[in-house]
Amino acid sequence: MTVDFVLGRYPYFLIAILIGIGLYGMTIKRNLLKKVIGMTIFQTAIYLLYIQGATKAGATIPVRSAELGTDAAFYINPLPQVIVLTAIVVGVAITGVALSLLLVAYRRYGTLDEDLLLERMKESV
Amino acid sequence: MSQIPVLIPTVLLLAALISLLAGLVNRRAGYATALIGVVLTLGLSLTGLVHIWMGGEPIRYALGNWLPPIGIEFVFDALAAYMVAIIMFVGTLVFIYAPRSLALEAPGKEGLAWPAMVLVLAGLTGMCLTGDLFNLYVFLEIAALAAYALLAIGGGAGAVATFRYLLIGAVGGGFYLIGVAFLYFSAGTLNMAEMAMLLPELSQSRAVQAAGVFMVAGLAIKMALFPFHFWLPDVYTHAPSAVAGLIAPVMTKVSAYAIIRLFLDVFPPGFFTEGIPLLAALGWVSAVGILYGSILAIGQQDYRRMLAYSSVGQLGYIGLGVAMANPLGMIGALLHVLNHAFMKGLLFLVGGVVRLRTGRTRIPDFQGVGRKMPWTMGAFTIGALAMVGIPPTAGFFSKWYLLLGAADAQAWTWFAVIIASSLLSAIYFFRMLEMVWRNPETDAAAQEMAPVPEGQTPVSMIGPVAILAVAVMVAGIMNVAIVSALLDRVVAPMAGG
Numbered sequence: 001m002t003v004d005f006v007l008g009r010y011p012y013f014l015i016a017i018l019i020g021i022g023l024y025g026m027t028i029k030r031n032l033l034k035k036v037i038g039m040t041i042f043q044t045a046i047y048l049l050y051i052q053g054a055t056k057a058g059a060t061i062p063v064r065s066a067e068l069g070t071d072a073a074f075y076i077n078p079l080p081q082v083i084v085l086t087a088i089v090v091g092v093a094i095t096g097v098a099l100s101l102l103l104v105a106y107r108r109y110g111t112l113d114e115d116l117l118l119e120r121m122k123e124s125v
Numbered sequence: 126m127s128q129i130p131v132l133i134p135t136v137l138l139l140a141a142l143i144s145l146l147a148g149l150v151n152r153r154a155g156y157a158t159a160l161i162g163v164v165l166t167l168g169l170s171l172t173g174l175v176h177i178w179m180g181g182e183p184i185r186y187a188l189g190n191w192l193p194p195i196g197i198e199f200v201f202d203a204l205a206a207y208m209v210a211i212i213m214f215v216g217t218l219v220f221i222y223a224p225r226s227l228a229l230e231a232p233g234k235e236g237l238a239w240p241a242m243v244l245v246l247a248g249l250t251g252m253c254l255t256g257d258l259f260n261l262y263v264f265l266e267i268a269a270l271a272a273y274a275l276l277a278i279g280g281g282a283g284a285v286a287t288f289r290y291l292l293i294g295a296v297g298g299g300f301y302l303i304g305v306a307f308l309y310f311s312a313g314t315l316n317m318a319e320m321a322m323l324l325p326e327l328s329q330s331r332a333v334q335a336a337g338v339f340m341v342a343g344l345a346i347k348m349a350l351f352p353f354h355f356w357l358p359d360v361y362t363h364a365p366s367a368v369a370g371l372i373a374p375v376m377t378k379v380s381a382y383a384i385i386r387l388f389l390d391v392f393p394p395g396f397f398t399e400g401i402p403l404l405a406a407l408g409w410v411s412a413v414g415i416l417y418g419s420i421l422a423i424g425q426q427d428y429r430r431m432l433a434y435s436s437v438g439q440l441g442y443i444g445l446g447v448a449m450a451n452p453l454g455m456i457g458a459l460l461h462v463l464n465h466a467f468m469k470g471l472l473f474l475v476g477g478v479v480r481l482r483t484g485r486t487r488i489p490d491f492q493g494v495g496r497k498m499p500w501t502m503g504a505f506t507i508g509a510l511a512m513v514g515i516p517p518t519a520g521f522f523s524k525w526y527l528l529l530g531a532a533d534a535q536a537w538t539w540f541a542v543i544i545a546s547s548l549l550s551a552i553y554f555f556r557m558l559e560m561v562w563r564n565p566e567t568d569a570a571a572q573e574m575a576p577v578p579e580g581q582t583p584v585s586m587i588g589p590v591a592i593l594a595v596a597v598m599v600a601g602i603m604n605v606a607i608v609s610a611l612l613d614r615v616v617a618p619m620a621g622g
Contacts, residue, residue, distance in 0.1 A: 019303075026292055039295050046302050053310045080309070083259055087302060090266045097273050098291050104277065104284040121282050 011052045018045035032105070032112040036098050043091040047084045054080035129173045130186040130199035130254050133209060134264070136166050137247035145240040152236050156224060159239040163220050163246065167213040170206070170250070177206040178610045185256070194316040198256040203614040204389070204459075208253040208382050211463050212375045214596070215470045216246045218589035223367035225583050226477045230365035231278045238278060242371060244271035249379045258305050258315045258391075261383060262298065265347065268379070269294050272372055276364045283363035290356040293346060297353075297380075300343030307336035317391050325393040334401050337392060341384055341403055348380035350407075350444050351414025354437040361433040366477025369429065373436055374470035378462045381443045385458065388447060389618050398450050408448030412542045415441035419549035428476050428486050431553060432469065435512065438546055439465045445539055446527050452616040454530025459612050461523035463600055464511065468520060471508040471593040475501055478586050488557060495561040501582060502561050504594035509554040511597045514547050519601035526608075 006013065022045060025038020059076045060068070068074040106112055109120045140162020148155025173184065183202035187193060201209075220242065227235045248268025255261050273294075277287040309315055311332045312323040327333045346353045361369045388397060388404075397404045418438025425431035439461070446458025478501050479494060480486055495502035511518035524543060531540040600607070 023296070026296065032288065035292055039292060042299055043295065046299050046306070049303065049306050053306060079315075080306075086259075086263060090263065090298075093270055094266070094291065094295055097270055098288065101273070101277055101284045101288045101291065104280055105288065108281040108284070117285060121285060124281070 011048075015045050015049050015052065018042075018048070030114045032102055032114060032117070036095065036102070039098065040091070040095060043087075043094075047087060047091075050080040050084045050087070126172075126176065127184055128186065129169055129176075130184055130201040130205075131188065133166050133169050133173075133213075133254060134247050134251040136162055136169070137243050137250065140165075141240040141243040141247060144243060145237075148236040148239060155236050155239050159243050160220055162243055163213070163217050166246070166250070167217045170209045170213045173201050174206045174210045177201070177203050193256065194314045194319040197260050198316060198318075199254045200256040200318075201254060203611050204382075204386065205253045207459070207611050207615070208379065208462070209250050211466050212246060212249050212253070212379070215374050215466050215593075216242075216371065218592055219367055219371045219470065219474070222370070222474055222477070222586050222589040225481065225586050226367035227278075227365055229481055230367075230477075234278050238275060238368075241271045241274045242368075244268070245275065245371065245376070249375055252379050253382060256317045258308065258317060258320065260315075262302055262305065265301070265380075265383070266298055268376065269298070269347075272376055275368045276360050276372065278368065279363050279365060281363075283360075286356065286359035286363050290360050293353060293356055297343045297346030300339045300346065302343075304336040304338075304340030304343060307332045307339065311336070317386070320391050321393070324391070324396070328393050328396050337387075337397065338401065338403060340387060341397075341407065344380045344384045344387075345407065345410075345444070348377050348384070348440060348444075349437065350440055351410060351417055351437055354414065354418070354440075357437060358430050358433040361436070361473075362427060362429045366429075366473055366480060370470050370473035370477065373432070373473055374466040377436070377440055378443070378466055381440070381447075381458070381462060384444075385447060385455070389455075389615065394619065404448045404450050407444050408536070408539065411441040411444030411448060412539055413441075414438065415445065415542055415546045416549075419546045419553075423549065423553045425553075426487055426489065428479075428488050428491070429473070431488065432472055432476070435550065435553070436465075436469060438550070439469070439512075442523070442527060442543070442546075445543070446530060449527075449530040449534045449536065449539070450619075451530055451533050452619045453526055453533050455616045455619060456608055456612045457523050457526030457528075457530050459615065460519075460526055460604060460607070463607070464519035464523045464597070467593055467597045467600060468508050468511045471504060471590065471597060472512070474586070474590050474593065475505045475508065478582055478590060481586065482582060488560065491557065492560050493563055495563075498582065500587060501590060504590045505561065506558060507594045507597055509558055511601070513551045513554050517598065517601045519597050519604070522601055522604040 019042055022038050022042025025041060026035050029035055029038060054077045056076055059074055062075040062078040102112060109117055111117055111120065140159055144155045144159035147158045183200055186199045188197045188199065227238055245268050248264045248271060251264035252261055252268065255264060273287050273291050277284040308320065311327055311330055312320055314320055314323065324333065349357045361373055415438045418434050418441060422431050422434035425434060442461050443458045446454045446461060482498060483494065485491060507518060511520035514520040514524045524547060527543055528540060531543065
């Protein structure tokens with residue numbers, strides 16, 4: 001029973017672990033660039049959640065073919081894929097803005113280490 | 126008329142693009158095109174508001190003529206009309222105010238600030254108008270990304286503070302997205318109206334309950350509800366006054382709006398109180414946040430930091446009103462969205478005027494400023510009285526509804542928290558009022574400070590401040606009309622269910 005439960009849903013457990021790794025990186029890591037990496041892992045895990053939810057065994061891409069007809073069971077739901085595509089665009093934009101903020105901070109303070117950065121910010125005020 | 130829901134964000138998105146291109150050619154043209162877009166949108170949203178106010182039906186617009194649930198739908202109903210009018214009113218005033226403020230506080234970067242400010246407004250109005258759960262996420266991130274760029278415009282410390290906001294914002298947005306995934310895979314739709322019809326049957330499902338928790342938690346993080354507020358004081362302190370005056374009043378409120386929308390129009394009545402005690406948790410977190418924000422505001426020496434901590438407390442009021450789960454508390458929360466947008470906008474803009482005229486931002490340095498700048502500080506006085514909650518300013522009436530709601534819910538601890546927090550805010554605002562109006566000539570310490578230069582505050586800055594000060598009074602006096610024409614219709618699902 002338990003084994004079936006895990007085997008049937010193992011992708012979700014892997015996604016949950018990825019989300020955990022991402023959150024760990026964002027909160028615990030002291031280097032701000034590693035926080036961005038954590039954020040990217042966190043976002044990617046959410047994309048995988050959508051893809052996993054839309055996966056169907058034995059189904060094909062949602063382009064109508066003559067042999068399979070119009071039965072929806074043979075086709076993968078395209079909407080989650082489109083959502084993920086949009087979410088990836090949003091995620092790339094967030095990463096871009098995050099990196100440019102870090103660039104500004106690095107040029108001003110010469111470090112991306114959180115503790116050192118806070119120290120230098122206090123000195124410069 | 127039938128195109129209003131989609132025109133509002135579209136005009137703003139177009140204005141942002143044109144303003145960016147025009148700004149490359151000529152800096153003034155960039156500002157002018159952005160301003161035209163914002164004023165046009167204000168006109169559209171007020172036209173729609175009048176239609177709804179007169180008892181008109183909600184306006185629905187199916188994008189690309191793909192009818193929901195297949196296509197995305199934009200809905201201009203009473204709640205959306207109310208929120209969009211608030212956003213555009215405050216947004217337009219800040220826009221008129223901004224050029225002089227940015228020229229001082231972020232010189233040379235105005236050309237990029239205008240498109241970003243218009244994008245913030247486009248994202249926020251889009252969030253209020255969309256009838257699609259995933260589309261709401263997209264608009265949420267449009268507004269957030271533009272806001273990050275604006276808040277970091279001051280450079281250095283502002284960029285570091287904004288980076289922390291970005292991280293916490295990404296977690297909030299991510300949690301919301303996880304919640305949408307669970308809902309979509311349970312119900313098979315993203316349209317809010319369709320979802321509301323399907324969810325009552327599914328409300329016992331674990332996935333739907335988890336979706337509710339993830340979505341509300343994500344939005345609460347975005348809303349800077351205690352204990353996720355830690356980025357807020359740094360960000361508001363380092364941002365230019367005009368930017369803080371735009372972000373502080375409306376940005377966090379729109380995340381609160383999304384929680385209210387989920388609660389009223391998506392999840393079935395009782396879902397958040399019976400199955401999972403999510404609202405009780407929200408209420409207690411808000412209550413702690415109210416006291417925490419009010420107490421920390423007392424200790425602040427920097428004017429903007431004090432306003433930021435007071436915002437943490439004020440956002441708690443909105444959360445508390447929602448958590449009461451009765452129509453009175455919900456009306457109080459919604460009125461507080463309006464009142465706090467006006468009051469906080471007013472106070473941040475006053476701070477910008479004082480900074481322009483005197484270069485002062487620390488509270489002890491405000492001593493005697495009132496004698497030199499009586500009009501500006503008169504507006505500050507109205508804002509401060511409204512924050513404390515003295516009638517007939519707007520702040521009194523939202524607290525009144527919140528108290529009625531707390532009494533109705535038999536939540537006497539929350540009742541006491543609201544009273545206590547009003548007394549605490551009286552401490553920090555009355556202390557400031559005394560300082561501002563005290564005569565500097567008779568005070569040895571004040572005489573040593575640089576004198577306030579003679580001269581006039583530019584009309585483009587004092588005008589919006591004056592209009593907001595009047596609006597704080599008008600919103601207070603008109604509260605009965607606002608409640609009966611708009612908010613009673615908004616909370617109708619609660620009274621019925």
